[in-house]
Amino acid sequence: MPHEFTYDIESAANKAIGGVPIIHYFDFQSRGRGQAVRLLLIDAGAAYKDVRYTFEEWPKYKRSGPVAEMNPTGNIPVIEMPGGKILTQSYAILRHWGRQLGAYDGKTEDEKYWADAICDIVIDWRTLFIAAFFSDNQKEDYPKHQQGDRKRFLNAIETHLKGSDLSRRGPYVIGSKMTYADFVLFQLLHDENLIQDGRKGLQEYPRLVQLADAVQSRPNIKKFFSSDAYLG
Structure with missing residues (x-):
């Protein structure tokens, strides 16, 4: 049941x-x-x-x-x-x-577009992650994913966030305002075990560390991660 x-x-x-x-x-x-x-x-x-x-x-x-x-x-x-x-x-x-x-959306069309664009990139990444993680040959396919597609997407998103005028205004995808895209990106970083162990998996990606820190330090989310309801 x-x-x-x-x-x-x-x-x-x-x-x-x-x-x-x-x-x-x-x-x-x-x-x-x-x-x-x-x-x-x-x-x-x-x-x-x-x-x-x-x-x-x-x-x-x-x-x-x-x-x-x-x-x-x-x-x-x-x-x-x-x-x-x-x-x-x-x-x-x-x-x-x-x-x-x-809330959780941009106010301008440029902000809405940028949140949607980052979300779409993460969706593409998640599809490849799921295929490798649940592969019948996971012991070979997932390490290949980690060094291949995952690294490619990490580099791409890091570059996007560093290069965007919107993203440079604050820690989130569109700067100072949290959007749904931040939850989507943060969750995949979590699922790929990149934010655990002191963000060890993101050492090469300071902009993504900034985003993960900002999301996880929000009061209600911080409380959740410290509660019994959170299962690592």
Whole structure:
């Protein structure tokens, strides 16, 4: 059976997004696209309920039952909102909640474009990471990924952030304002084990260290990382 628990208490942020979300996702520690969704809620001070499935039991729920009916693609995360509203596609969910909260997005078209562009780059990187990490030949494929595609994307994003007039204004993707793209990038850095152990995996990338430090030092996120709810 899936593991269920609720994080935090209902707040004004929950009112803004339409209630307390129920997040259906893998029991994958604090990792994956579903975790980026959680981080936005945590930062905003919103409560949520988790329903976490093990990799072993997920195929059964994917084939039939409520989750399969909620999303015909069979992909998670799937979000249940009060009143029967169903949300799918993690990056669309992040942008949707950002608009409802009046935050986590740029104000100008240039800011919105830059957040979207960095997010798209991270999506491309995550696709390659997942393919290598879950490969049947992981012992060979993942080290190749680390030295190949991962290094290429790290170099590219570091260069983008250093070279952008927007990114130079502060620690985040568009400078001084947090956007959904920061959660997406931070979470992949986490999933690739690059921010752990004193940011050892990012020694060559000071701009990415700056971003990771800024995200993880935000009060609600810092509290979460120190709580039992965070699973490394």
